[in-house]
Amino acid sequence: MSWQLGAPAAVGAAFLLLPLLALVTRAPWRSLPEHLSEPAIQTSLRLSLVCATAAAGTAILLGVPLAWVLARSRARGIGLIRALVTVPLVLPPVVGGVALLKAFGRNGLLGRWLDEAFGVTLPFTTTGVIVAETFVAMPFLVLAMEGAFRSIDPGLEEAATTLGASRWFAFTRVSLPSALPGLLAGSLLAWARALGEFGATITFAGNSPGRTTTMPISVYLAMERDPDAAVSLALVLLMTAVIVLVALRGRWLTT
Amino acid sequence: MRRTSLSLSVAYSVAGVALLAGCGGSSGQTSSTGSTSTTSSASSSDTSAATSSTTAAGATGSITVLAAASLTESFTTIANDFEAAHPGSTVTLSFGPSSGLATQVVNGAPADVFAAASTKTMGTVVDAGYASGPTNFATNSMTIVVPTKNPAKVDSLDDLTNPDTLVAVCQAEVPCGAAAATVFGNAGLTVKPVSEEADVKAVLTKVSLGEVDAGIVYVTDAKAAASDVTAIAIPAADNATTKYPIAAISKAPNPALAKEFVAYVLSDAGQAVLAQAGFAAP
Numbered sequence: 383m384s385w386q387l388g389a390p391a392a393v394g395a396a397f398l399l400l401p402l403l404a405l406v407t408r409a410p411w412r413s414l415p416e417h418l419s420e421p422a423i424q425t426s427l428r429l430s431l432v433c434a435t436a437a438a439g440t441a442i443l444l445g446v447p448l449a450w451v452l453a454r455s456r457a458r459g460i461g462l463i464r465a466l467v468t469v470p471l472v473l474p475p476v477v478g479g480v481a482l483l484k485a486f487g488r489n490g491l492l493g494r495w496l497d498e499a500f501g502v503t504l505p506f507t508t509t510g511v512i513v514a515e516t517f518v519a520m521p522f523l524v525l526a527m528e529g530a531f532r533s534i535d536p537g538l539e540e541a542a543t544t545l546g547a548s549r550w551f552a553f554t555r556v557s558l559p560s561a562l563p564g565l566l567a568g569s570l571l572a573w574a575r576a577l578g579e580f581g582a583t584i585t586f587a588g589n590s591p592g593r594t595t596t597m598p599i600s601v602y603l604a605m606e607r608d609p610d611a612a613v614s615l616a617l618v619l620l621m622t623a624v625i626v627l628v629a630l631r632g633r634w635l636t637t
Numbered sequence: 638m639r640r641t642s643l644s645l646s647v648a649y650s651v652a653g654v655a656l657l658a659g660c661g662g663s664s665g666q667t668s669s670t671g672s673t674s675t676t677s678s679a680s681s682s683d684t685s686a687a688t689s690s691t692t693a694a695g696a697t698g699s700i701t702v703l704a705a706a707s708l709t710e711s712f713t714t715i716a717n718d719f720e721a722a723h724p725g726s727t728v729t730l731s732f733g734p735s736s737g738l739a740t741q742v743v744n745g746a747p748a749d750v751f752a753a754a755s756t757k758t759m760g761t762v763v764d765a766g767y768a769s770g771p772t773n774f775a776t777n778s779m780t781i782v783v784p785t786k787n788p789a790k791v792d793s794l795d796d797l798t799n800p801d802t803l804v805a806v807c808q809a810e811v812p813c814g815a816a817a818a819t820v821f822g823n824a825g826l827t828v829k830p831v832s833e834e835a836d837v838k839a840v841l842t843k844v845s846l847g848e849v850d851a852g853i854v855y856v857t858d859a860k861a862a863a864s865d866v867t868a869i870a871i872p873a874a875d876n877a878t879t880k881y882p883i884a885a886i887s888k889a890p891n892p893a894l895a896k897e898f899v900a901y902v903l904s905d906a907g908q909a910v911l912a913q914a915g916f917a918a919p
Contacts (some may be wrong), residue, residue, distance in 0.1 A: 489847045505848050506803065508830035588832025588843075589808065602835075606736040606810045 402620065403453050409617050410610045417614035423600060427618070430577055430597040433508065437515035437576035438569055441523045444516075445572075446565070449527030450553070464528070469519045478517055479585025486513065487584075498618060510587035515576035522575055523568040530564025531557065567630055574626040578619060676830075696893035697725035703738040704730060704834040705754035705812065705881070707777065709854045711914040712752065718910070719901050726894055734811040734836035735759075742767050742886060749895035752883040752902070754837075754855075755812035759882040764897040766767065771882035773919035774902050775911045777855045778878045779816050782844050789850035792869060794820070796851070797828045803849040805840045806830045812879050813837040817853035819877035841866065857915040880919065 405557070417423065452464050470478055484492040486504045496502045504510040534557055542552040558565070580598040587594040595603075597619055604612035680862045704712045709732050716728040717919035731738070731748070735758035742751055751768060753759040754777070762768045783791050789802045797804050806828075807814030814833060821828050830875060834840045840852040859868035883902055885895040901907050906917075 451847050483846065487846065577766055582834070588805070589834065590806060590830065594832070603810065606734075606740050609740075636847065 405613065405616060405620060409613050410611060414614050414617070417611045418618065420593075420611075420623040423611075423615065425592050426595050426597050426600040429508070429511075429592070429595065430472045433511045433515055433596065434507075434573050434577040436512045437519050438573040439521075440512065440516045441520040441572045442565070442569055445520045445523040445568075446527055446558075449524045450531055450557070452524070453528045453531035467524055468521045470518050471525075475518060475579060475581030477581075479514060481515060482514055482582065482586040488509075505586055507595055508587075508596060511583050511596060514582040514586045515579050517539055518579050518582055519572035519576040523572040526564045526568025526571065527561060530561035530568075534560045570626050570630055574623055577622060595626060638813055640772075644783060646761070647712070651739060654819040657773050665841055677841075692800055696891070697723070698891045698894050699727035699729065700749035700889070700891050700894045700898060701729045701731065701743065701816040702750040702752065702898065704750075704861040705735045705738070705746045706732045706838045707754055707813070707858055708732065708752055708881075709838065711857070711911050711916070714910050715902060715907050718906060719898060720797070722906075723894075723897065728898065734807070736808075736812070737762075737835070738812040747890055748886055749884055749889040749891050750883065750898055752881065753812070754881055755815065755817070755879050758884055759884065760836060760845045762886075763884070766887065768884040768886050771884035772899070772903060773880045774857040774883050774907070775916040776878050777857055777881065777916055778871075778876050779820050779853055780856045780859045780871055781851055782841065782854050782859050783851050783869060784844055784847045785865065785867055786847070787850075788847070791851045794824050794871060794875060798826050800829070802851060804828055804830045805832045805834055805843045805849040805852040807840055808835060809852075810832040811836060813840070813853070813855060816879050820853065820871060820875055823877065824872075824875040860915040878917075881916070 418427075448467065451468075452460060473481075483490060483505065485491050486496070488494065488497055488503055488505065493504060496504070504513055538556055538560065539552050542556045543549065547555070577598070578598055580602065583594065583596055584602075585600055587620050589595050589599050589603075597615060601615045601619070604615060670857075702712065702716070712732075716730055720726055720728055735753040735755060738751065739753065739758045739761040742748055744760050751759070751762055753762075756771075756773075759768070759771050763771065763805070781791065781794065781797070783789070789796070791797065791802060794877055796802060802848075806817040807816060809818060813836075832843065834843065837854050838859055840854050841858050841862055842856075843849045844852040845862060858867070861864060883899055885892060886901050889895045902911075912918075
């Protein structure tokens with residue numbers, strides 16, 4: 383290992399680890415249980431967990447078929463569609479929130495129709511939080527699954543269909559089980575991403591305790607009210623992230 | 638690389654990063670909160686980002702002013718006028734919720750002047766030792782704003798208690814949120830907002846976009862956004878006022894120019910701009 387590689391690598395690792403170390407060492411460990419048992423915090427924690435799980439679930443229901451189409455279709459514009467559905471990955475979250483407002487807000491493209499026809503409004507509701515989180519988290523799942531589907535030997539699926547299996551049967555009994563590691567990795571990533579979303583949720587769903595105040599918003603509010611409480615909450619989110627990544631053990635970068 | 642050399646390398650690198658972090662930030666640029674504040678630079682064409690220096694004609698150089706979001710329009714004008722009156726000076730403005738800005742100052746943001754929308758948020762900075770001797774330079778009061786089409790037909794405070802009316806206010810820690818709570822308390826009403834926004838301009842945006850039916854903002858914000866929203870007055874008996882203090886920050890990079898800016902805001906010229914925007918006298 384040459385020093386030209388080792389030294390910057392060490393600096394890079396130190397740079398990424400230092401903030402996390404600082405958070406852990408500067409955390410008010412003694413008052414941690416007290417902060418975490420505040421009713422407002424418990425409510426936002428519960429809301430965050432529920433919404434992130436619902437968002438990951440929606441991402442799976444919609445993202446797995448989408449990933450399948452992207453992996454198997456040979457249509458002309460498929461590359462463009464793939465690029466577009468991964469835009470939320472690099473879009474600044476607040477921009478995502480603004481775009482969601484323009485689409486699903488009360489005066490939005492689809493939102494206006496939803497409001498007039500069904501009286502359904504998404505902004506400022508818990509459903510709105512789930513919509514915003516799904517928007518930012520689904521691309522993770524789609525990418526992971528597409529990679530997983532691509533790496534399945536197409537001969538397996540062909541064999542299934544020549545032996546009389548329907549397309550759906552072949553998908554559920556052959557393709558999906560083969561892509562299971564990708565599904566697990568993608569779902570965990572999508573869940574973690576949904577849990578940590580701030581910009582899109584606060585812009586689209588707003589901030590209302592019990593209904594739309596998620597953990598990241600609670601951390602932001604706590605920074606202005608009681609910085610110690612903010613660090614305690616930040617620790618919870620950090621621990622969650624660490625657990626998810628350790629569980630994945632680096633297997634989320636699909637070939 | 639052997640194990641011992643690698644760990645030595647890491648140790649040196651961590652020390653190096655710590656050293657670099659220690660001698661950071663000597664220029665007068667701002668750090669602003671991610672999604673809530675806007676930064677605008679009202680600099681004239683022939684100025685450079687030089688550090689402080691005092692000449693016989695007055696201080697020059699650049700300063701950073703952290704100001705409450707409700708001061709956006711008036712302080713932009715004041716900063717432009719100040720630079721014209723003090724050739725060679727640059728004023729960089731950073732707007733946001735007063736509580737968020739106070740947190741920035743207390744965490745060491747390199748700012749020269751802090752103008753808050755409440756004495757409470759200024760108190761946070763003074764108590765932490767980052768400013769002393771704040772002076773009140775304006776007063777503001779609240780108003781209801783509705784989208785121009787007023788879909789929920791709101792015409793008084795009482796209408797805000799209607800469960801079908803979507804109301805947005807500022808977060809309770811932000812001065813305009815505290816003032817909104819005072820207004821509702823004075824009127825004896827229980828209002829359940831659908832959203833508590835990060836600063837007053839965010840409330841204004843939600844109203845002007847038509848996403849909510851009504852919001853509580855400052856009268857100055859309603860005046861500034863007269864083309865996007867309609868204001869509905871709150872009876873004086875129920876209304877809440879808030880005082881705006883300004884102070885130079887203690888360990889400011891450019892204390893001389895900071896002092897002059899504070900003096901300018903308090904002068905007739907500065908007060909005229911504020912009065913024009915709809916602020917009341919301090």
